[in-house]
Amino acid sequence: MDGTGYCGWCGRPDGACPDRAVCVRRRGTDPPRYCPSCARRMVVQVTPAGWSARCGRHGSLGVEADAPTPPVG
Amino acid sequence: MSDVDGRSTTSAQPVDVLARAEAEVLEAGRGLGEGALREVLSLPDSRLPELLDLAHRVRLRWCGPEVEVEGIVSLKTGGCPEDCHFCSQSGLFPTPVRAAWLDIPGLVRAARQTAASGATEFCVVAAVRGPDERLLRQVRAGIEAIRADEVTRELNIACSLGMLTGEQVEELAAMGVHRYNHNLETARSHFSRVVTTHTWEERWSTLRMVRDAGMEVCCGGIIGMGETTEQRAEFASQLAELDPHEVPLNFLIPNPGTPFEHYPVVEGPEALRTVAAFRLALPRTMLRFAGGRELTFGDLGARQGMLGGINAIIVGNYLTNLGRPAGEDLDMLAELNMPIKALNSTL
Numbered sequence: 448m449d450g451t452g453y454c455g456w457c458g459r460p461d462g463a464c465p466d467r468a469v470c471v472r473r474r475g476t477d478p479p480r481y482c483p484s485c486a487r488r489m490v491v492q493v494t495p496a497g498w499s500a501r502c503g504r505h506g507s508l509g510v511e512a513d514a515p516t517p518p519v520g
Numbered sequence: 521m522s523d524v525d526g527r528s529t530t531s532a533q534p535v536d537v538l539a540r541a542e543a544e545v546l547e548a549g550r551g552l553g554e555g556a557l558r559e560v561l562s563l564p565d566s567r568l569p570e571l572l573d574l575a576h577r578v579r580l581r582w583c584g585p586e587v588e589v590e591g592i593v594s595l596k597t598g599g600c601p602e603d604c605h606f607c608s609q610s611g612l613f614p615t616p617v618r619a620a621w622l623d624i625p626g627l628v629r630a631a632r633q634t635a636a637s638g639a640t641e642f643c644v645v646a647a648v649r650g651p652d653e654r655l656l657r658q659v660r661a662g663i664e665a666i667r668a669d670e671v672t673r674e675l676n677i678a679c680s681l682g683m684l685t686g687e688q689v690e691e692l693a694a695m696g697v698h699r700y701n702h703n704l705e706t707a708r709s710h711f712s713r714v715v716t717t718h719t720w721e722e723r724w725s726t727l728r729m730v731r732d733a734g735m736e737v738c739c740g741g742i743i744g745m746g747e748t749t750e751q752r753a754e755f756a757s758q759l760a761e762l763d764p765h766e767v768p769l770n771f772l773i774p775n776p777g778t779p780f781e782h783y784p785v786v787e788g789p790e791a792l793r794t795v796a797a798f799r800l801a802l803p804r805t806m807l808r809f810a811g812g813r814e815l816t817f818g819d820l821g822a823r824q825g826m827l828g829g830i831n832a833i834i835v836g837n838y839l840t841n842l843g844r845p846a847g848e849d850l851d852m853l854a855e856l857n858m859p860i861k862a863l864n865s866t867l
Contacts, residue, residue: 457776458616476773476815476841480616490618492626495591495836496633496846 453486455479460486479508538567538574541800546578551760551801557753560797565789568796575796575829582803586861587853588832590641590678590808591634591846594839595622595662596655600647602682602717604705606742608775608840609647615777617840627662631672637835637846638860642666643678643701643738645839649718650683656691663695678738683722689729699736699765702726707755710747727762736765740810743794744772744786752794756801766832767805769798771812773841785812788821792828799829808832814844822849826856 453460456470458481464470478491482502489500489508500508537552537559544550552560563571599611599619608615622630627644634642644662646655659679666672679692680701692700704723705711711720731737739762741755759767771791774781786794799807809830813822826833833853835846853860 472815473776477775478842480618488616488618490620491840492594492597492620492622493837493840493842494593494626494630494633495637498837498842 453481453483455481455483457481458486458488482508537563538570541574541578545800545803546574546581549582549803551803552797554753554757557756557797557801558750560800561749561752561793563793568789568792571796572792572824572828575799576827578799578803579807579829579831583806583831585859586831587826587858588641588806588808588861589637589639589850590643590832590834591630591637591639591836592643592645592834592838593622593627593630593634594620594647595627595644595658596646596648597621597840598647600649602649602715604715605779606705606714606745606772606775607647608778610778613777613779615775621658624658624661624665628665628669628672631666631669631675633836635672635675638850639835639846640676640861641678641699642672642675643680643699645680645701646682647839648682650685651681651688655681656688659692660695663697667696678736680738683718683726684729686729689726689733689735693733693735697735699738700730701738701766701768702730703741703768703770704739704755704758704762705741706745706747707751708758709754710745710751714745724762727764737762738766738768739764740766740768740770740808742770742772742812743791744783744812744816745780746783752797756798759798759805760801763805765806766808767798767802768808768810768834769795769830770810771816773812773815775840786816788817788824791816792821792824795825795830796828806832808834810834811838811841811843819848819852823852823856826852826858 454464454470456473457464478498482489482505484505487502489502491500537556597620598609598617600609603612608617631642676698678699679697706714708720771786774783807830835849837843
């Protein structure tokens with residue numbers, strides 16, 4: 448998983464967010480919901496100090512408490 | 521003269537609503553009625569500092585200087601059969617949230633994160649209409665694990681598992697759940713525009729059973745779901761009638777895929793006016809900053825809210841949304857010289 452390819456907040460290909468400002472804003476309020484490698488919806492668990500996300504094909508993204516948030520695509 | 525609800529009692533000039541609130545709420549500890557709350561919610565921005573100052577003094581007078589800090593976690597995420605129009609966890613809306621189930625070690629880790637923030641409260645939440653046997657087993661096992669962990673054993677545990685039967689209320693009380701959250705969400709007159717799969721009265725019924733079982737009642741809602749100013753006053757009055765131990769105040773996060781995804785974020789001054797009005801309706805109740813405050817208030821607004829009637833706060837992340845790091849809120853409380861409620865003061 449290279450962390451690029453799709454926006455984690457809208458699932459569109461990098462550079463194709465319908466409203467990039469919305470995705471940037473969501474980066475502050477939401478963990479990524481779409482796998483940045485394949486755009487599948489991920490299973491996400493939010494905890495008080497972090498979050499973890501798992502893609503059925505590409506595995507886990509982030510680690511609780513210190514999950515690095517990927518850039519908006 | 522006029523009474524606390526703004527009804528004229530003589531032919532003299534009506535007394536300003538904040539002057540009335542000073543006498544009735546600050547001095548006598550009686551919450552404002554719905555009519556007066558409408559006036560408060562209609563005050564111009566130019567009077568906001570005066571309103572916030574009064575709300576802060578009411579909070580200090582009737583609740584004291586301490587701030588209760590809480591962490592929350594979602595035990596069962598997504599796939600909910602209900603249609604709460606604000607919620608990204610409804611299985612009826614095309615939101616990106618997928619169903620997830622937190623295992624017991626994960627729940628204890630979340631409790632540890634909460635304990636590390638200095639919080640005294642840990643609320644376990646599930647996105648359900650009401651708990652089934654499997655969920656109650658998970659809650660029971662989770663509470664036992666938290667109580668067996670040396671880091672988390674002292675935390676007060678609250679739950680939010682939807683609507684309950686009388687038997688389930690008793691079961692949760694017996695597990696040691698000291699507080700139960702069940703939000704009415706909005707005014708009774710607005711509820712059917714927010715939820716259609718159950719009624720406001722069903723929620724009220726659960727809250728009464730919780731109260732009768734001896735658990736503390738936690739009941740609040742979300743501001744910014746298309747309700748009018750009058751309905752905000754109505755909601756505050758209805759909460760005052762319920763007289764909960766705690767009222768969490770959320771501000772709508774327009775989550776993608778929900779029917780409310782295009783609703784505007786509540787603006788800061790309007791949100792602060794609402795916070796202060798709720799304090800004037802509920803002078804003795806714990807009023808908690810909850811979800812959406814980061815988006816609505818930003819850093820400066822959060823400080824103003826803490827100085828405008830709030831005396832409790834959820835730190836860290838929420839159920840599906842992210843908050844700001846707990847340390848930033850704790851630093852803010854330290855700068856404001858607001859002591860954090862200690863565990864030994866809640867036992």
